[in-house]
Each structure stands twice: as C-alpha cells, then as structure tokens.
Amino acid sequence: MGFICKNEKLERFDFGFFLPTQVKFGKGKVANLATELQIENDLAEKSTAMLITDRGVAAAGLVDKVLAGITSTATIKAAVVYDSVPSDSDTALVEELASQVQANGIDLIIAVGGGSVIDTAKFVSVLGIYGGKAKDYEGGFMVPGPCIPVIAIPTTVGTGSEVTFIAVAKDKESGLKLPIASPYLYPRMAVLDPEMVVSLPAKLVAQTGMDALTHAIEAYVSTESQPFSDALALKATEMIYDNILAATQHDSDALAKMQIAATMAGIAFTNAPVGATHAISHTVGALYNIHHGLANAIALPYVMEFNLEACPSRYASLARAMGIEERLSDIEIGLRGIELVKELRRKLCIPERFREVGVPTDADTIDKICKLALEDVSMAFNPRKAEMADFRPLIEKSI
Amino acid sequence: MIKYYTKAWQDECVRRMQAPEFEAKVKKLNGLFVFRVLDCPDGYDRTMQWTFSSGKLVDVKYAKGVAPWQQLRDEPFSTAMIMRATCPYQMMAALNKGEISPLKALTSPHYKLEGNKALLMQLMPAFNAWNQLCSAVEVTYEYSSEEDEQNEPPAASS
Ligand SMILES: NC(=O)c1ccc[n+]([C@@H]2O[C@H](COP(=O)([O-])OP(=O)(O)OC[C@H]3O[C@@H](n4cnc5c(N)ncnc54)[C@H](O)[C@@H]3O)[C@@H](O)[C@H]2O)c1
Ligand SMILES: [Fe+2]
Numbered sequence: 340m341g342f343i344c345k346n347e348k349l350e351r352f353d354f355g356f357f358l359p360t361q362v363k364f365g366k367g368k369v370a371n372l373a374t375e376l377q378i379e380n381d382l383a384e385k386s387t388a389m390l391i392t393d394r395g396v397a398a399a400g401l402v403d404k405v406l407a408g409i410t411s412t413a414t415i416k417a418a419v420v421y422d423s424v425p426s427d428s429d430t431a432l433v434e435e436l437a438s439q440v441q442a443n444g445i446d447l448i449i450a451v452g453g454g455s456v457i458d459t460a461k462f463v464s465v466l467g468i469y470g471g472k473a474k475d476y477e478g479g480f481m482v483p484g485p486c487i488p489v490i491a492i493p494t495t496v497g498t499g500s501e502v503t504f505i506a507v508a509k510d511k512e513s514g515l516k517l518p519i520a521s522p523y524l525y526p527r528m529a530v531l532d533p534e535m536v537v538s539l540p541a542k543l544v545a546q547t548g549m550d551a552l553t554h555a556i557e558a559y560v561s562t563e564s565q566p567f568s569d570a571l572a573l574k575a576t577e578m579i580y581d582n583i584l585a586a587t588q589h590d591s592d593a594l595a596k597m598q599i600a601a602t603m604a605g606i607a608f609t610n611a612p613v614g615a616t617h618a619i620s621h622t623v624g625a626l627y628n629i630h631h632g633l634a635n636a637i638a639l640p641y642v643m644e645f646n647l648e649a650c651p652s653r654y655a656s657l658a659r660a661m662g663i664e665e666r667l668s669d670i671e672i673g674l675r676g677i678e679l680v681k682e683l684r685r686k687l688c689i690p691e692r693f694r695e696v697g698v699p700t701d702a703d704t705i706d707k708i709c710k711l712a713l714e715d716v717s718m719a720f721n722p723r724k725a726e727m728a729d730f731r732p733l734i735e736k737s738i
Numbered sequence: 739m740i741k742y743y744t745k746a747w748q749d750e751c752v753r754r755m756q757a758p759e760f761e762a763k764v765k766k767l768n769g770l771f772v773f774r775v776l777d778c779p780d781g782y783d784r785t786m787q788w789t790f791s792s793g794k795l796v797d798v799k800y801a802k803g804v805a806p807w808q809q810l811r812d813e814p815f816s817t818a819m820i821m822r823a824t825c826p827y828q829m830m831a832a833l834n835k836g837e838i839s840p841l842k843a844l845t846s847p848h849y850k851l852e853g854n855k856a857l858l859m860q861l862m863p864a865f866n867a868w869n870q871l872c873s874a875v876e877v878t879y880e881y882s883s884e885e886d887e888q889n890e891p892p893a894a895s896s
Binding site for chain 2 (some may be wrong): 352354355357478479480481520522533562563610713714715716718719720721724725726
C-alpha cells in the first residue's frame with residue numbers, strides 16, 4: 340500500500356478535469372517569447388499586443404525583458420504598455436483599458452506580474468471584445484464567448500491566476516471585490532520563467548508562497564477534490580513545504596520550484612475550488628486591505644484545525660507529503676501537519692493573528708467577518724459546513 | 739392564492755416555463771433535476787422532479803408524504819439525476835422570497851446539493867432564469883392544508 344494516500348477509497352464517480360492553458364517553463368523563455376508565440380498556429384499572426392503590468396514589476400526591470408522578448412522577431416509590436424495596475428486591480432481601470440484595446444485593434448494581451456496584474460488582463464480580455472462594465476459579467480459563466488488571448492507571465496509565486504478561470508477586481512467606490520468566473524477566462528498560455536521571480540522580495544516570496552500552499556491544501560480537502568487535482572495538490576504541497584524557506588533566501592533552485600508548484604496548485608484549485616481559508620481571507624483582505632497571501636497564511640492553520648474532523652485521512656496525507664513519518668491515527672498525523680504549517684509560518688516571520696496586521700478585535704468586527712465569510716462562495720467547497728455558532732470560535736482564534 | 743411548493747404552484751411554474759423566451763434562456767438544461775423540500779408548514783415533505791431536453795420541459799413529477807417521509811429522505815442520489823437539492827421548507831421559501839441568496843443557501847449546512855458541481859456552476863445563468871420565473875409566481879407561504887386545491891395527489895405513506 341502506498342505511504343501517502345494509503346490506497347484510499349474512490350469517493351466520487353462523476354467529475355471532470357480541465358486545463359486549457361498551455362504551460363511553458365524554462366529559463367530564458369521570456370527572452371524568446373516571440374519564438375514561443377510564433378510556433379503556435381493560433382498566435383503566430385497576432386501583431387498588436389497590450390502589455391499590462393504594475394509599477395513594482397516595471398521597477399524590477401521585468402517589463403523591458405518582456406518587450407525585448409516579443410520584439411525579437413518582427414511580427415508583434417507592443418502598441419500599448421500599461422504599467423500602473425493597483426493592488427487587487429480596479430473595475431474602472433479595466434473598463435478604461437478595454438476602450439484602449441478597441442481603439443488600438445489589440446489582438447493579444449500580455450500580463451506581466453502577480454495576481455493583481457493577471458486578473459486585470461483577464462477582465463480586459465473580456466471587456467475588450469464584448470464591451471460594457473465589469474459588473475455585467477459578475478458571477479459565474481456570464482462571459483458570452485471566447486475573448487482576446489492572454490499570455491500570462493507570473494512574477495510572484497502564489498495566485499496561480501495564470502492557469503485559473505477566475506478573476507477578481509476591486510470596485511473602488513464600494514470597496515467590494517467583484518469576482519468573475521468563466522471557462523473563457525483561462526489564459527491561452529502561461530510562461531513560467533525563473534528569471535521573472537528572482538527580484539521578488541523575500542516577504543512577498545513568503546506571502547505569495549503561502550497563498551500557493553493554501554491553494555494546494557484547500558484543493559486537496561475540497562468537496563470537489565478528485566484524483567487528478569489531488570495529484571497536483573499533493574505534489575505542490577510537498578514542493579512548497581520543502582522550498583519556501585530557501586526561496587525566501589533567494590536560492591534560485593528553490594524559487595524555480597516554488598514557481599512551478601504555485602502553478603500546479605492553481606491547476607488543482609481551478610478544478611477543486613478552495614474553502615474556508617479563502618472565505619476568510621477574501622473578507623478580511625477586502626475590509627482591511629491585507630495582502631491576499633498574508634491573510635491566507637494567517638487563517639490557514641486555524642481552518643485546518645476546524646476542518647480536521649471532517650476529513651482526517653486527507654489531512655493525514657497532506658502531513659505525510661510534508662514529511663511526517665510516524666504511524667499514528669489520522670487525527671494525530673493531521674495535527675502534526677498543522678503544527679508544521681504553524682512552524683513554517685513562524686520561520687517565515689508571518690504574524691499569527693489578524694490583530695498583528697491591524698484588524699480590530701471587538702465583537703462587532705468578529706461578527707461582521709463571520710457573516711461575510713460564511714456568505715463567500717468558497718464556503719460551498721469547504722469540507723466542513725458551518726454556521727455562525729461554530730464558525731465564530733474559528734474567527735476569534737484567528738483574530 | 740397558490741400555496742408555495744404545492745402541486746398548484748408547480749403547475750403554474752410549468753405553464754410559464756412553456757414560454758419560448760424562457761426556453762431560449764435555459765436551453766442548456768438537460769436531464770433530471772430533483773428537489774426535496776422538508777417540513778412544509780402543513781406537515782409534509784415534498785419532492786418535485788423536472789426533466790428537460792434542451793431547455794424544454796419534457797416531464798414533471800410531484801409527491802408528498804407525512805414528515806419525516808423517511809423513504810424520500812433516505813433515497814440515495816442516483817447518477818440518473820443531474821442535480822438533487824434538499825433543504826427545509828423555510829429555507830426554500832426564504833430563497834424564493836429573495837431573503838437569502840442562492841450562494842448563502844449553498845454554503846449553509848442545511849442545504850444539500852448533490853451532482854457534479856462544475857457542471858452545475860456552468861448552468862448558473864439558466865438556474866437564475868428558472869429561479870426568476872418561479873419567484874414571480876404570487877404565492878402564500880403559510881398554510882395548513884392544500885385540500886382545497888385541484889389535482890392534488892394523495893400523500894405517500896411514510
Ligand atoms: N485569479 C485567481 O485565480 C486568483 C487566485 C488567488 C488570488 N488572486 C488575486 O491575486 C491578487 C494578489 O496577487 P499576488 O499575490 O500575486 O500579488 P500582487 O500581484 O498584488 O503583487 C504584489 C506586489 O508584488 C510586486 N511584485 C510582483 N512581482 C514582483 C517581482 N518579480 N519583483 C518585484 N516585485 C514584484 C508588485 O509590484 C506588487 O507590489 C489578489 O488581488 C487576489 O485576489 C487571484
Ligand atoms: Fe489564493
């Protein structure tokens with residue numbers, strides 16, 4: 340019998356697995372981007388690109404690398420470079436960029452950045468063809484058809500947005516996050532080039548890396564988990580656990596493995612959606628402007644404790660993937676795994692509770708977070724269903 | 739007035755669902771969709787089954803039994819069903835009134851949804867149109883019997 344999964348029973352007899360995004364990994368892939376595009380029949384004739392990025396990425400010199408990469412052959416020119424995407428994107432901005440797409444006859448969008456940038460590009464790819472407001476596409480499956488192809492070049496090691504069918508943008512006026520999900524949002528291609536993450540500051544390696552670990556763990560215990568997503572989630576858990584610390588010390592091998600694992604975890608959770616940790620991080624992140632990965636890192640071990648009794652064998656497998664070798668009960672092994680995540684978080688100098696990053700601790704705040712988190716779509720995929728009475732202690736602990 | 743989640747309500751929904759504009763909106767609906775609504779105000783559990791072919795209703799079924807109607811409650815999910823939703827009457831009524839969102843219901847421990855969720859998510863725009871149609875039917879939510887209604891089939895024995 341296998342050591343990690345213990346030949347567990349097949350629980351689901353009806354599922355699918357979907358990955359339309361082509362993934363290319365390699366050092367120097369970006370320097371040869373034009374060649375990579377030209378060998379693809381559907382991309383070879385694209386001529387007018389919009390490059391979307393943010394200030395931090397541009398300041399790290401990464402945009403110049405991409406521009407050199409796409410103009411290394413004569414076919415593509417970058418008609419528009421937009422380099423000021425704000426954190427968590429912005430609905431007004433995506434509408435403005437979409438009008439530029441239409442005005443300039445853009446036929447390819449290249450996103451260079453983390454989740455904020457890639458999500459922006461996904462919105463622009465929809466609005467650039469179908470027009471209207473970002474809000475018109477809110478929710479699931481509201482995008483009417485194929486969009487402008489997006490080439491996603493991730494520069495963080497977290498969101499997995501380069502391979503997912505989800506995008507989120509913040510509505511500045513209401514302060515609320517507007518999510519869209521559609522199979523037409525999968526980027527056409529994800530280019531993983533380790534040279535694009537070398538400049539990522541240690542703190543962001545830790546925070547975005549913990550987002551990726553959360554994706555892997557939540558996909559593995561998702562109500563929609565299945566063997567294909569499980570394989571990716573387990574492997575990603577192991578790779579992230581083994582490499583995140585070294586990656587913060589800029590070990591290039593570890594960083595490259597983090598980059599791969601973050602994309603694997605993205606593929607896992609786009610097929611087996613994330614749960615309560617994300618419900619909490621979406622809520623706390625939007626209310627108090629806390630980075631998505633940081634919010635996940637704070638909530639993750641508390642949610643693991645909360646969920647443990649709902650699927651102990653799953654948490655035991657995750658613990659074994661992180662190196663626990665003892666032969667104990669599933670619950671005990673699961674608890675060891677949770678201790679490992681807490682210890683990792685400490686080593687990465689990530690706060691243990693939300694109060695340390697400015698979240699108030701009064702009863703009203705706790706109630707508000709509980710209520711909003713329980714209404715988040717991610718709760719539908721959490722292995723343990725919850726109501727206010729049992730969810731509140733979890734929020735209290737993490738606050 | 740029509741009593742919510744009774745045979746008369748289903749009949750009225752069926753009548754409205756024949757409209758070509760509605761059928762066009764839900765043309766992705768295919769196969770069998772089952773709803774079990776427990777502890778209705780008159781003391782029954784009820785189930786409704788709807789079978790579609792490219793958005794056209796091809797079969798509907800209705801049954802009720804004294805709550806707890808164990809046979810209904812214990813019936814295993816079958817792969818012949820695209821989806822089965824089970825919840826208490828009060829929750830279904832709150833959904834129909836728009837007091838809680840479908841998302842809130844989905845995340846609640848009292849709402850059980852069975853079936854391939856990825857497929858169901860894909861059908862979301864069609865479900866929205868279906869929900870809208872149903873909630874536009876004027877109904878009363880509090881009732882103690884439905885004997886005065888026509889076409890009312892007898893209750894199943896528990
Ligand atoms: N679509 C999805 O599937 C999905 C999944 C999870 C999260 N998200 C979204 O992603 C967003 C978070 O994305 P993120 O965690 O990748 O961070 P981010 O994109 O917000 O970037 C964080 C910061 O890192 C800087 N940065 C990025 N790469 C750098 C590099 N290589 N060198 C130097 N600086 C660099 C940026 O300039 C920015 O200041 C959130 O809005 C979240 O909602 C989306
Ligand atoms: Fe995430």
